Amino acid sequence: MNCTLSEVCPECGDSRLSIASSSLSFVTFGFGFLLSCIAFAAVTRNADNEIGDLTATVLQMAEHIDRIVSSLSQLEIQGDPVLKGMFSLMQSSLKGFREAHSKAQRYLESFKTPTSVCTRIRWWFYEKETAAAMARLQTYKQHFTAIQITFLMRKLETQSDNIELLQRDLRERPKDIL
Known part of the structure; x- marks a missing residue:
């Protein structure tokens, strides 16, 4: 896996910036879901x-x-x-x-x-x-x-x-x- 910062990885076809943004979107979704569950628990506790x-x-x-x-x-x-x-x-x-x-x-x-x-x-x-x-x-x-x-x-x-x-x-x- 010989990828540089600005190049596209030949094996996966994604740049490191694209991989980082995808990872950040998963974390954001998880955090939003967790906050929604906490808000529901607070309202109905x-x-x-x-x-x-x-x-x-x-x-x-x-x-x-x-x-x-x-x-x-x-x-x-x-x-x-x-x-x-x-x-x-x-x-x-x-x-x-x-x-x-x-x-x-x-x-x-x-x-x-x-x-x-x-x-x-x-x-x-x-x-x-x-x-x-x-x-x-x-x-x-x-x-x-x-x-x-x-x-x-x-x-x-x-x-x-x-x-x-x-x-x-x-x-x-x-x-x-x-």
């Missing part, structure tokens, strides 16, 4: 924890809504025309929450094996959809909290009115009856 946290959050929201619904069901809604009108709003919000909750649960169930590479890729790819589903659930939770506060405020007003009526009746009664 907490996928297991995030999936677990979101699943727990979805369950906590469902428990919270169930507590609100059970407390509202104990109120005397049918006797109060204002509360009775709001009851349909609560029912429609409950239906919407149940649908969003079951959809989010099914969605998170699809990421049940987060340690696989395919699941991590899907998790990374659908990150915005996951955030949108969680925001939808949070919106329903806020609706229910507002409904609960409104119902309780109305109940408090009704009871305050009843107390005032009782006090007035007691003041107006003759003292000899007592």
Whole structure:
């Protein structure tokens, strides 16, 4: 192999500069691939924890809504025309929450094996959809909290009115009856 720096090697037909550039391109490709793998690992390294946290959050929201619904069901809604009108709003919000909750649960169930590479890729790819589903659930939770506060405020007003009526009746009664 008698090649000089500027000549083409007779055995291989490539100059030393061509061989060096080809070698450098292989190193560059390898380095780029390594950096891509590191970036993917950095983005998806907490996928297991995030999936677990979101699943727990979805369950906590469902428990919270169930507590609100059970407390509202104990109120005397049918006797109060204002509360009775709001009851349909609560029912429609409950239906919407149940649908969003079951959809989010099914969605998170699809990421049940987060340690696989395919699941991590899907998790990374659908990150915005996951955030949108969680925001939808949070919106329903806020609706229910507002409904609960409104119902309780109305109940408090009704009871305050009843107390005032009782006090007035007691003041107006003759003292000899007592």
